[in-house]
Amino acid sequence: MTTSRSVGPVVPQRVAFDSPIALACGMSLPQWELVYETYGTLNAARSNAILICHALSGHHHVAGYYADNPKNLGWWDNMIGPGKPIDTNRFFVVGVNNLGGCHGSTGPASINPATGEPWGADFPIVTVPDWVRAQAKLADHLGIEQWAAVVGGSLGGMQALQWTIDLPGRVRHALVIAAAPKLTAENIAFNDVARQAILTDPDFHGGHFYRHGTRPTRGLRLARMLGHITYLSDDQMAEKFGRKKRLGAGSYGFGVEFEIESYLRYQGDKFAGFFDANTYLLMTKALDYFDPAAPYGDDLAAALSRAQAKFLVISFSTDWRFSPARSREIVNALVKERKDVAYVEITSRHGHDSFLMDDPYYHAVVAGYLNRVAT
Amino acid sequence: MTTSRSVGPVVPQRVAFDSPIALACGMSLPQWELVYETYGTLNAARSNAILICHALSGHHHVAGYYADNPKNLGWWDNMIGPGKPIDTNRFFVVGVNNLGGCHGSTGPASINPATGEPWGADFPIVTVPDWVRAQAKLADHLGIEQWAAVVGGSLGGMQALQWTIDLPGRVRHALVIAAAPKLTAENIAFNDVARQAILTDPDFHGGHFYRHGTRPTRGLRLARMLGHITYLSDDQMAEKFGRKKRLGAGSYGFGVEFEIESYLRYQGDKFAGFFDANTYLLMTKALDYFDPAAPYGDDLAAALSRAQAKFLVISFSTDWRFSPARSREIVNALVKERKDVAYVEITSRHGHDSFLMDDPYYHAVVAGYLNRVAT
Numbered sequence: 001m002t003t004s005r006s007v008g009p010v011v012p013q014r015v016a017f018d019s020p021i022a023l024a025c026g027m028s029l030p031q032w033e034l035v036y037e038t039y040g041t042l043n044a045a046r047s048n049a050i051l052i053c054h055a056l057s058g059h060h061h062v063a064g065y066y067a068d069n070p071k072n073l074g075w076w077d078n079m080i081g082p083g084k085p086i087d088t089n090r091f092f093v094v095g096v097n098n099l100g101g102c103h104g105s106t107g108p109a110s111i112n113p114a115t116g117e118p119w120g121a122d123f124p125i126v127t128v129p130d131w132v133r134a135q136a137k138l139a140d141h142l143g144i145e146q147w148a149a150v151v152g153g154s155l156g157g158m159q160a161l162q163w164t165i166d167l168p169g170r171v172r173h174a175l176v177i178a179a180a181p182k183l184t185a186e187n188i189a190f191n192d193v194a195r196q197a198i199l200t201d202p203d204f205h206g207g208h209f210y211r212h213g214t215r216p217t218r219g220l221r222l223a224r225m226l227g228h229i230t231y232l233s234d235d236q237m238a239e240k241f242g243r244k245k246r247l248g249a250g251s252y253g254f255g256v257e258f259e260i261e262s263y264l265r266y267q268g269d270k271f272a273g274f275f276d277a278n279t280y281l282l283m284t285k286a287l288d289y290f291d292p293a294a295p296y297g298d299d300l301a302a303a304l305s306r307a308q309a310k311f312l313v314i315s316f317s318t319d320w321r322f323s324p325a326r327s328r329e330i331v332n333a334l335v336k337e338r339k340d341v342a343y344v345e346i347t348s349r350h351g352h353d354s355f356l357m358d359d360p361y362y363h364a365v366v367a368g369y370l371n372r373v374a375t
Numbered sequence: 376m377t378t379s380r381s382v383g384p385v386v387p388q389r390v391a392f393d394s395p396i397a398l399a400c401g402m403s404l405p406q407w408e409l410v411y412e413t414y415g416t417l418n419a420a421r422s423n424a425i426l427i428c429h430a431l432s433g434h435h436h437v438a439g440y441y442a443d444n445p446k447n448l449g450w451w452d453n454m455i456g457p458g459k460p461i462d463t464n465r466f467f468v469v470g471v472n473n474l475g476g477c478h479g480s481t482g483p484a485s486i487n488p489a490t491g492e493p494w495g496a497d498f499p500i501v502t503v504p505d506w507v508r509a510q511a512k513l514a515d516h517l518g519i520e521q522w523a524a525v526v527g528g529s530l531g532g533m534q535a536l537q538w539t540i541d542l543p544g545r546v547r548h549a550l551v552i553a554a555a556p557k558l559t560a561e562n563i564a565f566n567d568v569a570r571q572a573i574l575t576d577p578d579f580h581g582g583h584f585y586r587h588g589t590r591p592t593r594g595l596r597l598a599r600m601l602g603h604i605t606y607l608s609d610d611q612m613a614e615k616f617g618r619k620k621r622l623g624a625g626s627y628g629f630g631v632e633f634e635i636e637s638y639l640r641y642q643g644d645k646f647a648g649f650f651d652a653n654t655y656l657l658m659t660k661a662l663d664y665f666d667p668a669a670p671y672g673d674d675l676a677a678a679l680s681r682a683q684a685k686f687l688v689i690s691f692s693t694d695w696r697f698s699p700a701r702s703r704e705i706v707n708a709l710v711k712e713r714k715d716v717a718y719v720e721i722t723s724r725h726g727h728d729s730f731l732m733d734d735p736y737y738h739a740v741v742a743g744y745l746n747r748v749a750t
Binding site: 121 | 399400401496499500557558559560561563564565567568570571572574575576577593596597600601603604607609612613615616617618626627628629632633634635636639640643656660663666
């Protein structure tokens with residue numbers, strides 16, 4: 001399906017920075033690397049570049065596939081490619097793994113030059129503004145003075161928003177999808193339970209599990225199971241699983257019995273098998289800390305008054321993690337500052353995960369917006 | 376506040392049954408005990424008795440206090456006492472710890488006569504219908520042929536509902552508060568994450584932690600933290616905690632930082648300090664299995680057609696665990712069968728926990744209903 005309009009085989013690239021990056025937490029990384037992918041062709045004016053920012057568990061492999069593993073499609077392959085909503089026939093698209101990630105960019109599993117061992121829990125906490133600064137260094141490296149657009153869903157959308165505030169001259173359009181201007185107490189509460197699951201796993205060893213030859217898979221699995229509940233909608237769960245029992249499942253015991261249990265445990269096991277627990281902790285903290293209005297007296301409109309970009313804000317009707325009301329907070333602040341903003345609430349059954357889905361109306365909205373973006 | 380209208384000092388009582396109780400899972404308990412408390416006086420006609428059914432973490436100590444620990448108030452002391460909504464000047468009120476509990480009734484920490492050791496994970500899974508049958512044995516023991524009312528919130532409300540179906544002649548009124556006719560996939564999902572936290576805690580030892588001298592406090596703590604998120608409303612959390620940081624809390628680390636984290640971890644620690652993990656597992660399974668319509672072709676109205684009781688159904692506006700829509704499913708089934716039902720949706724900020732709160736309107740509704748109940 002996707003191959004006909006696929007960007008085709010892609011190869012991740014790597015850039016090493018020798019100048020230190022100062023982080024919000026007060027620490028700085030002396031040397032650091034980012035892994036990224038690009039799709040399409042940068043035009044002569046270097047004016048057709050789009051940055052894709054990833055969410056909690058995402059990475060730089062956003063579109064296409066790897067030659068040695070054609071099934072390893074990019075996580076947003078349905079959105080990006082020739083003739084797709086983010087059209088690589090027109091745009092030069094960049095995916096990047098954020099600092100602190102576990103897919104190749106400098107992160108907790110990287111070697112701490114001060115110790116010669118993996119950073120582990122000593123890796124500094126990174127924030128959304130830190131990521132924006134790191135992504136700007138990548139833009140410099142690629143010779144991109146201004147992005148045609150910065151695009152992201154969920155935590156990725158928060159990065160797009162932060163770009164418009166922190167580096168307003170470097171982004172012409174921001175697509176802020178399924179995001180919120182800051183987390184609620186309930187959002188933080190879910191993140192904290194997930195973190196506590198990891199932090200209290202005896203195999204976590206204070207974050208230095210690498211040197212113990214262990215992985216806190218129990219904690220990571222619980223964190224992911226819990227996360228999945230908040231990514232799906234109640235309606236969708238009811239429709240897909242309801243109270244259905246798994247065929248052949250036992251009863252009156254604690255094994256898998258309901259289909260929903262089977263699904264969640266499978267998702268948890270799969271994720272715990274590859275994701276880095278320290279990265280999970282960092283990503284959830286970046287979410288909790290995200291609050292671009294804070295330095296502007298808690299006034300989101302004041303924060304966004306700096307923005308020069310035009311905005312497309314998208315929310316999904318059944319998203320209860322970052323509900324449409326949260327997107328409207330962003331829209332209202334932009335309207336107050338008379339910024340150029342389009343807002344669409346998509347009717348969708350898929351909850352927060354909708355931003356990853358191949359919904360024709362959603363894709364038409366993104367395509368329609370980007371078709372009018374000059375390159 | 377409560378002492379002036381308190382039932383005063385109370386003493387738990389115990390009854391041992393020597394005839395086996397057959398359980399839904401196919402096992403039976405040869406000998407079993409229930410711990411209970413009573414408040415008020417049973418009248419000569421034995422017609423003024425009210426049974427209080429407890430929820431996931433509740434027990435038999437529903438009202439009053441213990442002489443040696445006056446601060447240990449019953450969990451529903453604001454509702455029950457002389458002149459209170461469930462008025463002990465008129466009614467004889469019975470609180471009971473359910474089978475499988477960890478407050479004195481036969482449960483996983485009791486000795487399995489077959490082994491001479493605690494049952495642990497071998498304790499049979501108990502269901503809401505099992506509890507109703509056990510409670511009926513207690514009623515027999517107390518000489519109560521028919522309850523004036525069976526009352527409960529959450530899982531307790533489910534027991535009240537089950538009473539009207541399974542033993543219709545033995546209950547004149549059912550007060551079904553903050554309940555649902557069955558759990559959704561999302562409800563089950565939350566329960567399963569909680570169970571997995573306990574089951575995968577290395578200190579759980581397959582449920583036989585008693586003999587290892589350990590307790591799966593990490594898992595139980597996570598389960599309770601997660602539970603608390605679902606008991607509170609998003610609004611209430613926003614109002615009470617918002618994004619407030621704890622005074623003196625560090626930043627850019629994984630210690631307590633936001634107030635909501637402090638609250639949840641405190642609640643988790645407190646609960647993990649005393650509650651039995653096997654009981655927690657059993658209680659969540661009883662919730663998951665609860666589905667009184669299932670034996671009646673999934674037709675709740677058909678199930679409730681047997682009921683002879685009159686009903687008061689109460690829901691709370693901000694309860695997202697068992698929302699008002701879930702209570703209306705019960706009401707609609709009762710209306711379809713032309714049963715006598717009153718339904719009130721209380722506007723409350725406290726989410727699912729509202730059923731435990733001292734809300735004047737809520738209490739007036741219960742008082743007003745019970746004032747018209749003949750004894």
